[in-house]
Amino acid sequence: MISGLMIRWIPWVSGAVLAYLCGCFNGAVIVSKYLLRDDVRNHGSGNAGLTNFHRTFGGLLTLVVILCDVLKMIIAALIARTILGNTADPVTAKYWAGLFCLLGHMFPCMFHFKGGKGILSGGTLAILVDWRVALVVWGGFLILTALTRYVSLGSLWAGASFPFISWACFPGVPLVFPLALLTGGLVVWQHRGNLRRLLAGNENKFSLHRKKEGQS
Helix, strand or coil: CHHHHHHHHHHHHHHHHHHHHHHCCCHHHHHHHHHCCCCHHHCCCCCCCHHHHHHHCCCCHHHHHHHHHHHHHHHHHHHHHHHHHHHCCHHHHHHHHHHHHHHHHHCCHHHCCCCCCCHHHHHHHHHHHCHHHHHHHHHHHHHHHHHHCCHHHHHHHHHHHHHHHHHHHCCCCCCHHHHHHHHHHHHHHHCHHHHHHHHHCCCCCCCCCCCCCCCC
């Protein structure tokens, strides 16, 4: 009985590990550290995410970072779906892979567990699971960011809304809500510093232009 239980958990554990390793492939760190020879985590907010990369370096390499963050979530979801097979329905497999891919993005083992905040990869997960989830998450993110120029405010909406729209879209799938709650909760937790700055009125606003040296 114990061996049978272990065998049933092998695909879940394997999918989680591989999704985490996919998440560890942090585009902002890899591009800045190995191509530009200047670790993005030494600049700005110290975050290894798209926004800090764009603010610090700008340029076409930002597109490479975007591509990395999108592709790793897609690959993680495909791997998990293949490994889990008939063990889990496709939607659950995507949420499972998404959670662990985000953990890898936020806490990459090969980069001293100091990664990004997971918005682009998390947004890719929203697109992968259902267009209605993507509409609520991305719609709110884009509207709030456009109106206020605070990327962090849109990001907080994305993280907070993700579990609730997931539950509304998949009420009959048992694991979806807890997985979505953990995923969205991680995104909100990673933005806790931004939330404090928003409440204090000193959060940085987004600009399409690279921030010059000496600017805060």
